[in-house]
Amino acid sequence: MEIRKVQLTGSSSYVITLPKEWITSHGIKKNDPLGIIVQPDGTLLITWKTKGKQIHRTKEFYVDDIDDATYLFRLLVSAYINGYSTVIIKSKERIKSFVRECAINFTQTAIGPEIIEETIKSITIKDLLNPAEMPFDKTIKRMYILARTMHEDAITALKKKNKSLAGDIEPRDRDVDRLHWLISRQFNILLKDMTLSERMNITQDEATYLFLMSRLIERIGDHGVKIAKNVPVLIDKKVNAEMIEMIASASNNSLKIFTSAIDAWGNKDIKGANENIESIKNLVSSCEEINNNALNVKGMSSISTGYIAESIRRTGEYSADISELLLNHLVKE
Template sequence: MEIRKVQITGGLSYIVSLPKQWIRDAKIQKNDPVGLVVQPDGSLLITPKIGGESAQRTRVFEVGAATDRTYLLRLLIGAYIAGFAIIRLDSKGRMPPFILQLVREFTQMAIGQEVIGETDTSITIKDLLNPAEMPFENTIRRMHLLARGMQQDAMVAIRGHDAALADDVVARDTEVDRLHWLVARQDNLIMSDATLARRMEIPVARAAYCFQVSRIIERIADHATRTAHNALLLIDRDIEAATLDRMDEASALALQIFSWSMEAFHTGEIEKANTTLERVRDLEEMTREIDTRVLRFEAVKAIPTGQVADSIRRIGEYSGDICESVINYTVGQTA
């Protein structure tokens, strides 16, 4: 940290000199304007970015016939989440057809990504989404509704032996993933450009908090997907009515805890978050009872039924994690 003394000029204005190396790196010339942004903690952000637009960062990947498809997809998702505005794939020879197909899949998976240029040896993908048009709160609300509906339908699929509904739940997990990637991307963009937080009207700390909750919801959706996979394993198996009823009761409680945790998140009610945490113990008792019942089943039914009970318990526990995040964040903001 460089320490600079505040001086007074003309008896009216307070001034402080700026580091010469920073001026050179930012290519600031005499009489160029800079932006001053007061941060929530009282510190002052000085930035050469005053036009309201973030820098258009570009990431380039060299690809070819030997490129691993899964690895490249992970790279594309990583570049998207990292906040690169432009992603370019370059090939020394003609672009392999499987890469063209992969790019199409990626642009369908990632929100705001579109191919803006394509030649025999190069593909350029650009982010066309204005981050301010997708507020964190709205995205997280959508994720909550999707994940909740997935678990509800997965349980219906178990009772109704409905393979089509279970498959639909599995397919919906992609929608939750792409929304989580969007939250992760926006959080990274804000971390690298504090002026974006001002344009989105969200403090940097709140953005990180939203990312944390988004990640938990994505895991809850994963367990709803796991429930759907186990529903498929139980399609031709009958489970006694009493056990099914208990599983439905446990799932309903888990989803109620989930909804309560999200209410606490949106309102910042510490007391509600704390009360909701207490209900997780009730859910754990219910799932233990289901596990005891499952011990009487033959293995082909016991294993998937036990995994469903475990996923129900994990949904409740992850919801408890949201409540803990609410308490930690809210206490920190009100200190």
């Protein structure tokens, strides 16, 4: 850390000189404006970025040696999450058809990226979404609604023996994933650009908390899919009504914990968060009872019942984790 002394000019103006290397590297000249941001810990952040423009970063991928579409898709998602505004896919030869299809699939899945230029040997993808236009809290609320309805519909499918409804749940998980990717992207951009924190009216601590929260909701969505995938087995094996009712009751309890966690967050209710953490004990007991009863059933229905009970339990535990995150966050305020 470089130490510089504060000087007094006139009777009331305090002045500090700035490092010449920093000034020249950013092309700052006499009378140019600089931004000063007061940090939560009392320190000052001095920035040359005063116009609120997004930092543009470019990532290039050479795909000549890539023959796996899944691998390429993961690379594109990783670049998106890490905050690159432009991704260029390059090849020494003609772009392979699976590469183009992968790029199209990526732009149709993630929020913001679009293909803006394409040649025989390259594809340019640019993110057109201003991260400041999508508040963290609204994205979290949308994720919650999607994940909750996925679980509710999975249990409804079991009760009404509706395989079609069960099959409709997995595609909705992609919406939860893409919203989590968006929050991850915003979080990473915010870490590199403190002016975004100002524009979004959110501190780094709050952004970290909401990023971790979105990760837990994304996992809850995954467990909704796991439940839905095992529902057709129980329908085919004609599991008895008593078992279905036990599963439905446990799921309802799990979703109550999930909803209470989100309500506590919205109300900044630290006592409610603590009570929600304690409520997980009854859910664990209910899921253990389902597993014990499943041991009396032979074949795949026993295994699927166990998977469903596990996903219901994990949903409740992730919801309790959301409450624990909230409690830790509110204690710091």
